[in-house]
């Protein structure tokens with residue numbers, strides 16, 4: 422029995438609140454806080470039964486966060502606001518001595534660059550305070566990191582090649598929309614590609630490397646090598662890796678829109694003076710694009726995300742593929758949110774359960790692959806994200 426403070430009432434926050442509310446034995450009290458309180462109120466009303474209380478908070482403001490934490494006294498703060506808020510929320514957790522969890526690593530607003538260094542630097546302060554921060558506990562990062570830890574623990578003596586494959590074969594019926602916060606999403610997919618090879622990072626032009634991959638239950642989809650944040654912690658925590666890459670599917674239509682957006686300067690993060698006001702083009706673009714939280718109703722199809730791993734077991738080469746498929750319609754029926762929010766929110770709830778029940782414990786700042794993957798894998802099957810595995814198949818990569 423414990424109290425959780427969820428910060429951020431977007432698509433992911435909706436799913437986290439719904440899923441925490443399903444487990445009163447673990448989350449006996451839930452407070453959902455965001456910049457816009459009416460969004461929290463709507464989610465709480467959709468859940469019903471007075472399970473979720475709501476509050477307004479500006480998560481860029483440490484004293485405001487500290488006051489909210491002191492008044493509610495949660496056991497854990499679950500951050501599903503934006504990556505910009507990670508450090509202020511961690512600071513507030515340090516000041517109040519409360520565990521912290523997030524799903525995306527810190528990114529400075531003025532530089533489209535996500536790295537763990539700012540959050541890892543807080544390790545000693547979290548350790549001295551006797552609390553833990555669990556970083557990157559969504560699907561990717563999150564489940565993909567747990568999948569890797571599970572493979573390394575049970576099926577390999579050494580893992581050598583890791584390919585994380587992320588396919589969204591959903592159709593939301595819009596000409597162009599992003600599946601989570603447009604600003605964060607566009608910053609992520611327009612940056613240079615990067616992968617780990619023989620102890621070094623190799624950089625590529627954006628979307629320069631692609632390959633058609635077969636996804637279970639979906640079929641062939643063109644997949645592009647992009648940089649993704651879990652690669653940074655996975656190569657550190659699994660030093661036997663000779664190569665680690667991340668692939669994501671994009672449709673031609675999506676990429677054409679993205680190219681136009683970039684070419685006309687709308688993906689820019691430098692302020693532009695317009696009618697006497699400074700406007701950041703990407704922030705303005707977010708305001709006119711469809712709200713990812715509203716895509717759910719007409720979203721059909723499914724996501725398929727997994728890890729394709731090659732390594733050595735008992736002196737022989739082995740391959741292993743572990744994945745989850747999630748149908749957008751099922752996610753929407755259960756929580757009112759589409760599959761990408763669902764696949765992020767469910768693992769965030771499971772991670773909070775692991776910490777609040779003491780199944781995962783530690784003092785300091787950790788990534789999810791540093792803990793025993795087994796109880797987490799078990800919960801995925803129980804909480805709506807069942808996984809499947811295949812051995813000794815052609816990984817295509």
Ligand SMILES: NC(=O)c1ccc[n+]([C@@H]2O[C@H](COP(=O)([O-])OP(=O)(O)OC[C@H]3O[C@@H](n4cnc5c(N)ncnc54)[C@H](OP(=O)(O)O)[C@@H]3O)[C@@H](O)[C@H]2O)c1
Nearest residue numbers: 429430431432433456457480502525559560561562601602
């Ligand atoms: N690991 C994964 O697999 C994965 C996948 C997808 C997304 N994510 C991460 O999940 C997080 C949430 O994504 P989302 O799609 O739910 O985004 P979203 O729909 O844009 O929601 C973000 C929420 O945070 C709130 N917020 C923003 N700034 C705030 C502030 N200063 N103070 C308080 N609240 C603030 C927003 O409030 P307002 O609405 O009032 O502005 C909004 O409700 C992001 O960090 C994203 O990167 C992780």
